[in-house]
Amino acid sequence: MFASDPSKNIAIPKLPKEIEFLSDIALNLWWTWNPRGKNLFKLINPYLWKESSHNPIKMLNALSQEDIAALTEDETFMKEYQYVHALFRDYMQDSRVYAEEEPLPVAYFCAEYGLHHSVPIYSGGLGFLAGDILKESSDMGLPLVGIGFMYAQGYVRQVIGSDGWQNGTNETIDKDNAPIERVLDENGNHFTIQVPFIDPPVYTSVWKINVGRVTLYLLDTDVEQNDPWDRGISSHLYVPDMNQRLRQQIVLGIGGYRVLEELGIKYSILHLNEGHPAFALFERVRSFIEDEKMSLEEAIEKVKETSVFTTHTPLQAATDVYSFDMMSNYFRDYWQRLGLSKDQFFSFGINPDAPNAGFNMTVLGLKMCHQRNAVSKKHSEVTKEIWKDVFAMDDKENVPIEYVTNGVHIPTWLSDELTRTYDKVLGEQWQHLEDEEAVWSRVEEIEAEKIWNMHYTNKVRLVNFVRERVRQKWSNEGIDPLVAMAEGVMLDPDILTIGFARRMTSYKRPNLILHDLERLEKIVNNSDRPVQIIFTGKAHPSDNPGKKMIQNIFKVAQNPRFKGRIAFIEDYGEEVAKYLVRGVDVWLNNPKIPMEACGTSGMKASLNGTLHFSGLDGWWPEGYTGENGWKIGEETSDDSRDANAIYDTLENEIVPLFYRTGKESFPKAWAEKMKKAIMSISPHFSARRMMKDYLEMFYVPISKKIKE
Numbered sequence: 001m002f003a004s005d006p007s008k009n010i011a012i013p014k015l016p017k018e019i020e021f022l023s024d025i026a027l028n029l030w031w032t033w034n035p036r037g038k039n040l041f042k043l044i045n046p047y048l049w050k051e052s053s054h055n056p057i058k059m060l061n062a063l064s065q066e067d068i069a070a071l072t073e074d075e076t077f078m079k080e081y082q083y084v085h086a087l088f089r090d091y092m093q094d095s096r097v098y099a100e101e102e103p104l105p106v107a108y109f110c111a112e113y114g115l116h117h118s119v120p121i122y123s124g125g126l127g128f129l130a131g132d133i134l135k136e137s138s139d140m141g142l143p144l145v146g147i148g149f150m151y152a153q154g155y156v157r158q159v160i161g162s163d164g165w166q167n168g169t170n171e172t173i174d175k176d177n178a179p180i181e182r183v184l185d186e187n188g189n190h191f192t193i194q195v196p197f198i199d200p201p202v203y204t205s206v207w208k209i210n211v212g213r214v215t216l217y218l219l220d221t222d223v224e225q226n227d228p229w230d231r232g233i234s235s236h237l238y239v240p241d242m243n244q245r246l247r248q249q250i251v252l253g254i255g256g257y258r259v260l261e262e263l264g265i266k267y268s269i270l271h272l273n274e275g276h277p278a279f280a281l282f283e284r285v286r287s288f289i290e291d292e293k294m295s296l297e298e299a300i301e302k303v304k305e306t307s308v309f310t311t312h313t314p315l316q317a318a319t320d321v322y323s324f325d326m327m328s329n330y331f332r333d334y335w336q337r338l339g340l341s342k343d344q345f346f347s348f349g350i351n352p353d354a355p356n357a358g359f360n361m362t363v364l365g366l367k368m369c370h371q372r373n374a375v376s377k378k379h380s381e382v383t384k385e386i387w388k389d390v391f392a393m394d395d396k397e398n399v400p401i402e403y404v405t406n407g408v409h410i411p412t413w414l415s416d417e418l419t420r421t422y423d424k425v426l427g428e429q430w431q432h433l434e435d436e437e438a439v440w441s442r443v444e445e446i447e448a449e450k451i452w453n454m455h456y457t458n459k460v461r462l463v464n465f466v467r468e469r470v471r472q473k474w475s476n477e478g479i480d481p482l483v484a485m486a487e488g489v490m491l492d493p494d495i496l497t498i499g500f501a502r503r504m505t506s507y508k509r510p511n512l513i514l515h516d517l518e519r520l521e522k523i524v525n526n527s528d529r530p531v532q533i534i535f536t537g538k539a540h541p542s543d544n545p546g547k548k549m550i551q552n553i554f555k556v557a558q559n560p561r562f563k564g565r566i567a568f569i570e571d572y573g574e575e576v577a578k579y580l581v582r583g584v585d586v587w588l589n590n591p592k593i594p595m596e597a598c599g600t601s602g603m604k605a606s607l608n609g610t611l612h613f614s615g616l617d618g619w620w621p622e623g624y625t626g627e628n629g630w631k632i633g634e635e636t637s638d639d640s641r642d643a644n645a646i647y648d649t650l651e652n653e654i655v656p657l658f659y660r661t662g663k664e665s666f667p668k669a670w671a672e673k674m675k676k677a678i679m680s681i682s683p684h685f686s687a688r689r690m691m692k693d694y695l696e697m698f699y700v701p702i703s704k705k706i707k708e
């Protein structure tokens, strides 16, 4: 009934007074990382909760007024509602301070955010990092706002055909059935601005998502004022057409900057996550010149001093580069307005290693921000090497790029079982102290059998989840039995289980473990000590080699020779990731070194006690102690050598440890190793530690400088 009424900022039924705050809870993603919050919605109607894909707005809209009225009569529900509301209120009003000094407000720009499956506006790791940064900033009460896109078709649902070939369908977001709100202007209309400097004009409206105490503003060009081509600017992530992609990044950087200004949102620090939003830097220069009457030189200097740029790529080729002609089309008037010549303007984006290639967004970020960071120690070495010419240095040592190793938002990724156990064992304050080794050292006190039993519960959940999905497909679509087998119906929770879940692309080498099928077969089919492997991940729609790798895995999975012990799970996303990081025994990661900038899925696994088995790339050289997981091979990559290293470690260490049960009815030594992983990895690879690094290295020093 509220659908498409632009004067309503949300589409949600009117709730009785007794439960009026249920809509506040539903419209704040806080509940997604609080077990009691999740449970509250499940209590309303477990069937609809599942049907709505855990989207409280969709579920509430599916209830009749009678159903809603009945809730107020339900004593169990009302008690839980009041309790959860009290928790929520307490969280929103918390005034704990985590930084030595409160930083000035930060505007955080990113092209994607991975928050929850009810808001599918992400494609992968970059988005989950940004999502975890917003959640952690909320937990820490940091003054930060996010800017991104409300992609109408943000999510590519992966469907694997019976031939193993990946097909994708773009899912359209029903904006009136998602936990998002329209931002309204003073007349009660959907707030919309004209993006500066695009001719003919492009308009963008603005949505918001509450992420605890942090607000994420999302731009949407799908508005009536725009012609169809412009409406599509924000329809997909990273559109392949370079001209449209440039327009997308102008809307994100310049439009996003303008939106914050027009909404009156004050911030002093600009943080750009990757090069996509880097045009915001120019808009910041313009606003300093025109609104604060600075000279061009002063404005540029101030932008450099107050902006942070984070790079995530280990390859120059993976950055966005726009031809000078294309840039001139859009920026000709702009550089004049800034008082720059064409050459001066382009100099900010020229890569000395490829000066004629065009305007490089990463170079812009590196040149216009004095605070620059890579996302792991190892990645900073690579980053310094590939960009040293931007800083006119022969030797990478002094290249001014630091690193802040990524971390993960613990309440989001930790299983409910472990959360409840930690509440008892680590002390009530543990979530406030989650980057402290001393707090985690108390995991030692948890009995190995208890850790194992919690893990086993999650393993059974994973297997049931996989089988249930195949059952649905089997009964709804009548799929080929061989497809059902390849998708995991034969999985067994008692078998040592390896998970491989990530983007299916060449440098991640998803096929590496299939390198020697004879040898793998012996490992998988060892009659006393069998092994199963679960693969999942999407190939980029235009990445045919990636799709071929999926097809290859799917064929192997269908081969009776592997007895249904190799499976490929369709449609990897946040929900599948949660089941997997908690439910498999071993998390396999074998990228071509040094191509993995950081990697975060292994952190999510480790904090749940899922043991990381990885090449020494990304974060693993910082995380690996010799006791909390395993390494693969050397610091460089050779397929054959690395595959053999995987088989050797499996045969000699991993399989024997898992099946060495001794007198106990569970793998005790394994469970002890799980505890070591949890204790050594959780504090250091938490989003709390990461945000404290950003605070100490960048946000607080910048704030001090501004206040001087």
Ligand SMILES: *Cc1c(COP(=O)(O)O)cnc(C)c1O
Residues within 6 Å of the ligand: 123, 124, 125, 126, 128, 501, 502, 503, 572, 573, 574, 577, 598, 599, 600, 601, 602, 604
């Ligand atoms: C954490 C996560 C990622 C990023 O993990 P990597 O280790 O960088 O591959 C990607 N996709 C999903 C769904 C995730 O949860």
